[in-house]
Amino acid sequence: MINHHRRRLLRNSFATLATISAGCAIPARDLLASTSPVLRKPIPGTDESVPVIGMGTWITFDVPAQANLRARRASVLQRFVEMGGGMIDSSPMYGYAEEVLGESIATLKKTDTLFNASKIWTPFAGNANAQMADTEKQWGVKPMDLMYVHNLVKWQDHLPKLQQWKDEGRIRYIGLSTSHGRRHAEMESLIKSEPIDFVQLTLNIEDTETEERLIPLAQDKGIAVVVNRPFQRGTLFSKYAGNPLPGLAGDLGCRNWAQYFLLYVVSHPGVTCAIPATSQVAHMQENMGTLKLPLPDFKTRALIRKSVTA
Ligand SMILES: NC(=O)c1ccc[n+]([C@@H]2O[C@H](COP(=O)([O-])OP(=O)(O)OC[C@H]3O[C@@H](n4cnc5c(N)ncnc54)[C@H](OP(=O)(O)O)[C@@H]3O)[C@@H](O)[C@H]2O)c1
Numbered sequence: 001m002i003n004h005h006r007r008r009l010l011r012n013s014f015a016t017l018a019t020i021s022a023g024c025a026i027p028a029r030d031l032l033a034s035t036s037p038v039l040r041k042p043i044p045g046t047d048e049s050v051p052v053i054g055m056g057t058w059i060t061f062d063v064p065a066q067a068n069l070r071a072r073r074a075s076v077l078q079r080f081v082e083m084g085g086g087m088i089d090s091s092p093m094y095g096y097a098e099e100v101l102g103e104s105i106a107t108l109k110k111t112d113t114l115f116n117a118s119k120i121w122t123p124f125a126g127n128a129n130a131q132m133a134d135t136e137k138q139w140g141v142k143p144m145d146l147m148y149v150h151n152l153v154k155w156q157d158h159l160p161k162l163q164q165w166k167d168e169g170r171i172r173y174i175g176l177s178t179s180h181g182r183r184h185a186e187m188e189s190l191i192k193s194e195p196i197d198f199v200q201l202t203l204n205i206e207d208t209e210t211e212e213r214l215i216p217l218a219q220d221k222g223i224a225v226v227v228n229r230p231f232q233r234g235t236l237f238s239k240y241a242g243n244p245l246p247g248l249a250g251d252l253g254c255r256n257w258a259q260y261f262l263l264y265v266v267s268h269p270g271v272t273c274a275i276p277a278t279s280q281v282a283h284m285q286e287n288m289g290t291l292k293l294p295l296p297d298f299k300t301r302a303l304i305r306k307s308v309t310a
Contacts, residue, residue, distance in 0.1 A: 036292055038051045038083075039052045040052065043173070051273070052273050053273070055085055055087070058094045060277040061101060062097045065096075072281075073104050077108065079281050079288070081110060084288065084291050086113055087114075088101065089118075089226070089275045090118045090139075091121055092118070102137075102140050114141075117145060117148065117198075118139070118144060120147060144170075144171050145172050145173060146174075146197070147162055147173075148177040151179070174195075174198070175226070176200070179200075179228050179229060180207065184209070184213075184214060191214065191221055192217070198224045198272075200225075200275075201215070203215070203271065205265075205309060206236065207229070216270060226273050226274070227274040228275055230261060230275070231276055237257060240308060246260070246307040248304060253292075255286070255289060256289075258283065258287050262274055264301060266295070269298070
């Protein structure tokens with residue numbers, strides 16, 4: 001099991017070094033020094049921060065017990081940690097992903113910088129306890145840092161349970177998740193009415209609906225925003241990556257399309273962290289390179305989108 005207090009101390013000492021608020025621009029020449037701290041954002045209302053690039057696990061970590069497949073996922077996670085990664089996102093909905101994560105975490109020499117997030121995903125209130133126990137067992141982590149109600153399924157029953165676990169110290173933060181435009185009206189009303197710490201939503205250069213209401217609302221309420229599908233499930237690459245990178249990407253220090261797509265997402269002032277998923281070490285390396293880039297200001301951010309989708 002991971003020592004929670006040590007982990008928190010380390011996290012906060014990194015935070016004072018490296019918390020960079022959205023909207024500040026740093027000259028490109030200062031970007032890429034490998035010793036420079038990684039880009040982090042605060043969890044609103046706390047003294048804690050997370051690196052702005054995390055890691056998703058849907059599909060990419062859902063692999064059967066075949067040694068070569070599992071070893072490759074362990075390498076992906078290892079690269080994530082080596083490059084300053086913090087937040088890992090999973091769910092009981094993702095098949096073998098939590099089991100594979102637990103095995104991969106067990107191979108790491110250092111786990112105290114991880115920020116572990118999973119979800120309760122069941123239509124039956126009575127199943128939540130068993131599901132939580134499975135998650136703790138599979139990850140080998142206690143307490144879990146963050147537990148969401150996945151896709152708002154049965155939130156009326158699960159939110160009070162998450163609150164109880166938070167009060168007991170079994171989890172540290174409570175969240176609600178949704179994706180690609182589902183149940184946004186309901187999410188909006190819950191952000192207004194429920195005492196939650198995090199929301200997880202979709203945002204990417206092509207799907208910007210959450211920028212209109214949900215993200216600004218969460219920002220006003222002091223709720224952290226985690227972004228899923230930052231690559232629109234990978235379709236952004238098939239659509240755009242055959243083209244040369246726009247000149248603006250080079251000006252911002254981006255070395256590849258992944259960094260350009262991710263910079264658009266995490267430079268929104270209301271976004272705390274994005275959780276791209278990959279099954280490949282080389283892709284993890286590209287994605288995590290974003291942690292060394294400066295955040296463009298809002299005007300430049302709009303130009304990023306225009307340069308791709310206009
Ligand atoms: N409702 C919810 O709670 C909810 C819903 C959706 C997603 N999520 C979470 O959010 C995470 C991210 O969303 P997502 O997995 O749907 O999609 P995504 O992160 O937008 O895209 C993942 C795809 O991008 C590819 N990719 C990643 N890095 C790349 C790179 N540098 N170059 C080229 N291709 C790259 C991956 O392929 P390779 O494996 O080949 O790299 C994969 O196919 C999920 O894994 C999950 O944890 C939560």
